[in-house]
Amino acid sequence: MKKVFKLEGLDCANCAAKMEDKIGKLEGVKEVSVNFMSSKMTIVMDGDKEKEILSKAEKVIHKLEPDVDIKAI
Amino acid sequence: MTRGMKKNLYRIIIAFVGLLLGMGAQRYLSFNPDVELILYIIIYVIIGHDVIKGAAGNIIKGQVFDENFLMSIATVGAFLVGEYPEAVGVMLFYQVGELFQSYAVHRSRKSISELMDIRPDYANIKEGDAVKKVSPEEVQIGAVMVIKPGEKVPLDGTVLEGSTSLDTAALTGEAMPKEVGIGDFILSGSININGYIEVQVDSNFAESTVSKILDLVENAGSKKADSEKFITKFARYYTPGVVIFAVLLAVLPPLLWDRGNFSDWVYRALTFLVISCPCALVISIPLSFFGGLGGASRNGILIKGSNYLEALAHTEMVVFDKTGTLTKGNFKVEKKVSGISGSLTEAEVLEAAAYAECYSNHPISLSIQKAYGGEINKERVTDVSEIAGYGLKVKFDDKTVLAGNEKLMRKENINFQPVREIGTVIHLAVNGIYEGYLVVADEIKESAKSTIEALKKAGINDIYMLTGDRKETAVHVAEQLGIDKVYAELLPGDKVDIMESLLHKKTKAGKLLFTGDGINDAPVLARADIGIAMGGVGSDAAIEAADMVLMTDEPIQIIKGIEIAKKTQVIVKQNIIFALGIKFGVLLLAAMGMTTMWAAVFADVGVSVIAICNAMRAMGRKL
Numbered sequence: 137m138k139k140v141f142k143l144e145g146l147d148c149a150n151c152a153a154k155m156e157d158k159i160g161k162l163e164g165v166k167e168v169s170v171n172f173m174s175s176k177m178t179i180v181m182d183g184d185k186e187k188e189i190l191s192k193a194e195k196v197i198h199k200l201e202p203d204v205d206i207k208a209i
Numbered sequence: 210m211t212r213g214m215k216k217n218l219y220r221i222i223i224a225f226v227g228l229l230l231g232m233g234a235q236r237y238l239s240f241n242p243d244v245e246l247i248l249y250i251i252i253y254v255i256i257g258h259d260v261i262k263g264a265a266g267n268i269i270k271g272q273v274f275d276e277n278f279l280m281s282i283a284t285v286g287a288f289l290v291g292e293y294p295e296a297v298g299v300m301l302f303y304q305v306g307e308l309f310q311s312y313a314v315h316r317s318r319k320s321i322s323e324l325m326d327i328r329p330d331y332a333n334i335k336e337g338d339a340v341k342k343v344s345p346e347e348v349q350i351g352a353v354m355v356i357k358p359g360e361k362v363p364l365d366g367t368v369l370e371g372s373t374s375l376d377t378a379a380l381t382g383e384a385m386p387k388e389v390g391i392g393d394f395i396l397s398g399s400i401n402i403n404g405y406i407e408v409q410v411d412s413n414f415a416e417s418t419v420s421k422i423l424d425l426v427e428n429a430g431s432k433k434a435d436s437e438k439f440i441t442k443f444a445r446y447y448t449p450g451v452v453i454f455a456v457l458l459a460v461l462p463p464l465l466w467d468r469g470n471f472s473d474w475v476y477r478a479l480t481f482l483v484i485s486c487p488c489a490l491v492i493s494i495p496l497s498f499f500g501g502l503g504g505a506s507r508n509g510i511l512i513k514g515s516n517y518l519e520a521l522a523h524t525e526m527v528v529f530d531k532t533g534t535l536t537k538g539n540f541k542v543e544k545k546v547s548g549i550s551g552s553l554t555e556a557e558v559l560e561a562a563a564y565a566e567c568y569s570n571h572p573i574s575l576s577i578q579k580a581y582g583g584e585i586n587k588e589r590v591t592d593v594s595e596i597a598g599y600g601l602k603v604k605f606d607d608k609t610v611l612a613g614n615e616k617l618m619r620k621e622n623i624n625f626q627p628v629r630e631i632g633t634v635i636h637l638a639v640n641g642i643y644e645g646y647l648v649v650a651d652e653i654k655e656s657a658k659s660t661i662e663a664l665k666k667a668g669i670n671d672i673y674m675l676t677g678d679r680k681e682t683a684v685h686v687a688e689q690l691g692i693d694k695v696y697a698e699l700l701p702g703d704k705v706d707i708m709e710s711l712l713h714k715k716t717k718a719g720k721l722l723f724t725g726d727g728i729n730d731a732p733v734l735a736r737a738d739i740g741i742a743m744g745g746v747g748s749d750a751a752i753e754a755a756d757m758v759l760m761t762d763e764p765i766q767i768i769k770g771i772e773i774a775k776k777t778q779v780i781v782k783q784n785i786i787f788a789l790g791i792k793f794g795v796l797l798l799a800a801m802g803m804t805t806m807w808a809a810v811f812a813d814v815g816v817s818v819i820a821i822c823n824a825m826r827a828m829g830r831k832l
Contacts, residue, residue, distance in 0.1 A: 150444055156441070
């Protein structure tokens with residue numbers, strides 16, 4: 137399944153690249169793209185692990201940029 | 210500027226003035242060194258407290274190679290080796306760079322969203338004599354909306370009353386206003402310039418042109434260009450590499466040969482740390498692509514990701530579908546001929562053909578129905594079977610009617626004379642007897658010829674035309690346009706096969722473009738390196754399968770797209786070479802002790818600023 141999130145307040149291009157790298161390595165994530173310019177994250181993942189993956193992804197994001205607001209769209 | 214940015218600007222001004230005063234005082238007045246240190250520390254804290262706080266927080270979380278951390282180490286280190294003004298200066302310029310970056314990013318994000326400011330806020334719906342203002346999402350199909358001058362068209366519809374000029378620039382990039390009157394179909398997102406019109410709603414908001422465009426633009430960019438991927442990958446190794454080198458630089462030489470001269474080598478190592486941030490590159494590359502995509506949308510070219518923009522710059526082969534792409538697709542029945550063997554008159558041939566085609570909405574069928582002109586009673590037609598690539602077989606008043614090309618006649622063993630005509634020939638047979646044919650011809654689009662010329666001028670000579678149409682017609686069109694490679698009489702499946710063989714023929718780095726009008730060619734669109742759907746947001750399947758959508762019907766937009774792609778590509782290359790060149794140059798000088806931390810700050814911040822300004826050019830207008 138594919139989900140798109142808006143990362144409001146995404147401020148650092150290098151952090152966005154790191155997020156993409158780290159979230160891409162989470163188990164069950166097939167594809168992830170963090171677009172710095174449009175502040176959007178697109179995740180393609182195993183549907184049954186969705187909750188687990190999203191909570192881990194959120195941790196990764198907040199570790200790199202604490203002020204980012206994550207909103208599903 | 211946002212509030213946060215303003216706050217940072219004030220901080221920078223204060224620190225800058227403080228630093229100048231401090232350096233002046235140091236030069237002309239002799240201070241107690243302790244007072245001097247305290248003054249510099251105060252300025253440093255004003256300008257750098259958030260960086261230090263961020264660095265401390267990240268260390269706790271185990272994030273070491275983070276830019277805050279590197280800047281903190283570099284500047285604290287500079288304090289320790291006694292270079293106070295440099296410590297403050299580096300932090301100050303780092304903040305200037307950060308501010309500039311966020312400003313540039315903020316501006317270009319904003320400019321793209323303004324560009325896409327086509328979302329209507331309301332619709333005025335007529336209810337009896339009253340007009341009610343509602344949100345576009347609530348409007349039902351069939352409702353009548355009232356649109357006054359200056360207002361946006363909220364939903365797609367057909368004009369019932371009045372006439373006006375529409376500004377469709379936001380949708381198509383076309384500057385000329387479009388004149389519309391009663392019966393014309395108008396697109397949501399265009400702006401009514403001068404007349405009062407009443408419009409019947411044809412599609413709900415989710416299906417309207419505006420929603421489709423916004424959806425496409427907003428979801429673009431999940432696919433990244435190779436150069437973007439290269440840069441982020443590079444950044445991953447660059448920073449740790451520079452840091453490790455800096456540590457070695459600080460420790461090894463004083464231990465091995467330059468004994469005891471720690472502070473000099475530490476200073477060189479700190480200079481390294483200042484340059485170790487890859488920000489300029491990491492930010493300027495996506496910014497360039499973002500600008501390029503934005504510039505393209507402003508020209509009515511919607512591209513689904515920066516990878517396609519990058520690929521577009523490497524176009525090597527261009528394949529066009531004929532009908533609806535190079536030709537207008539507005540077919541007209543040019544000739545009616547009744548056969549010798551049959552008994553029907555020309556008018557009856559047309560009638561039978563019109564009935565045979567009455568369930569099809571293929572442009573050719575529509576043109577025949579239009580030429581017939583009379584009312585078609587569809588109940589007289591039964592057992593319709595459409596044989597793709599051949600034609601139709603139906604029962605019309607209990608007679609078996611065949612209408613299609615030569616292949617259909619042969620397949621059904623009809624005795625007929627092949628004809629040589631320019632245009633599409635539809636043969637007709639009734640109950641197995643050949644009755645005659647119709648010739649339907651199409652017009653070439655205005656910009657088709659100049660598009661082919663411009664492609665050749667740009668060095669793209671592998672131009673192909675694919676069509677299901679007959680060879681005579683295809684060759685005739687191709688000759689007029691200057692295309693020498695033509696595949697004609699193709700069935701839908703053949704197009705995919707030809708696409709496969711062309712993909713094998715091109716070089717590995719070169720890209721294959723396929724341009725079609727989106728009707729029946731979704732598989733080909735998907736198979737090409739870059740599938741381009743023309744004619745705006747007509748067909749959902751085409752938008753889904755295409756990588757690029759042209760909002761107007763003119764193929765010349767492809768040239769504009771390639772130009773934007775090439776310009777973006779040049780900017781990206783300039784930025785990579787320039788930023789890396791300066792960084793490595795200054796790293797080398799720093800290792801040899803031939804430069805100062807000031808030059809390092811330039812290599813970091815100055816390069817960012819210049820690369821960002823360069824990236825902004827991709828958008829094609831000043832921000």
